[in-house]
Amino acid sequence: MDTLVLDTQGFPVAFVSWQRAINLQWQDRAIVVTEDSKRILRSPSFSVGMPRVIKLRNHISRKLRLKVPMTRRNIAIRDNSMCQYCGVLLETADYTIDHVLPRSRGGITQWSNVALACVACNKRKSDRLPHEVGLALRQKPYEPNQFDPRFNFRLHIRVLRPEWRDYSSFLYWNISLDK
Ligand SMILES: [Zn+2]
Numbered sequence: 628m629d630t631l632v633l634d635t636q637g638f639p640v641a642f643v644s645w646q647r648a649i650n651l652q653w654q655d656r657a658i659v660v661t662e663d664s665k666r667i668l669r670s671p672s673f674s675v676g677m678p679r680v681i682k683l684r685n686h687i688s689r690k691l692r693l694k695v696p697m698t699r700r701n702i703a704i705r706d707n708s709m710c711q712y713c714g715v716l717l718e719t720a721d722y723t724i725d726h727v728l729p730r731s732r733g734g735i736t737q738w739s740n741v742a743l744a745c746v747a748c749n750k751r752k753s754d755r756l757p758h759e760v761g762l763a764l765r766q767k768p769y770e771p772n773q774f775d776p777r778f779n780f781r782l783h784i785r786v787l788r789p790e791w792r793d794y795s796s797f798l799y800w801n802i803s804l805d806k
Contacts, residue, residue, distance in 0.1 A: 679790035
C-alpha cells in the first residue's frame with residue numbers, strides 16, 4: 628500500500644493505494660499531508676507527487692478502518708489465553724470459543740460476542756447466558772485496536788517509507804521482517 632491514512636486527530640488508521648488516496652482527496656474527504664516528490668503522478672491536467680500521508684477531514688469511514696482478523700489465535704491473545712469464565716490458563720489445543728449470547732438465540736460471531744473458554748465452562752454454559760448458569764465474564768469482549776502490537780495484523784508493510792517516520796512507533800509492528 629502506498630499511502631498512510633491519518634484520522635482527524637492525526638493518528639494512523641489505515642493504508643490505501645495512491646489511487647484511493649487521490650480519490651479521497653478529490654472527494655474532499657482527505658487532505659494530503661506529505662507527498663513523495665520522487666514519484667510524480669501526471670495526467671493531462673495535473674502533476675502531483677504521490678500522496679504518502681493523507682489526513683481525513685471527517686470521521687473514519689468503515690471501509691477504511693482495518694480490522695484485526697477475528698481468528699481463534701487473536702481471540703486467545705485478546706483474552707490472555709484464559710478461560711473468560713473460570714480464569715484457567717489454556718493451551719492452544721484446549722481453546723474453545725464461546726458465543727456469549729448463544730447462536731441458538733440469535734447470537735452472532737463478532738468480537739463483542741465471543742470469548743475464550745475452557746471445555747468445561749463451555750459445556751456448562753451450553754445454550755444459555757452466563758448468569759443463567761452462575762458464570763460471569765472476566766472482561767467484556769471487545770474488538771481489538773488494530774494498532775495493538777499483540778495481534779496478528781493482516782497488513783504488512785515491507786518498508787518504512789521516510790514520509791512515514793513521524794508515525795514509526797505505530798507502524799513498527801507492522802513491518803514485515805522477512806524482506
Ligand atoms: Zn473455564
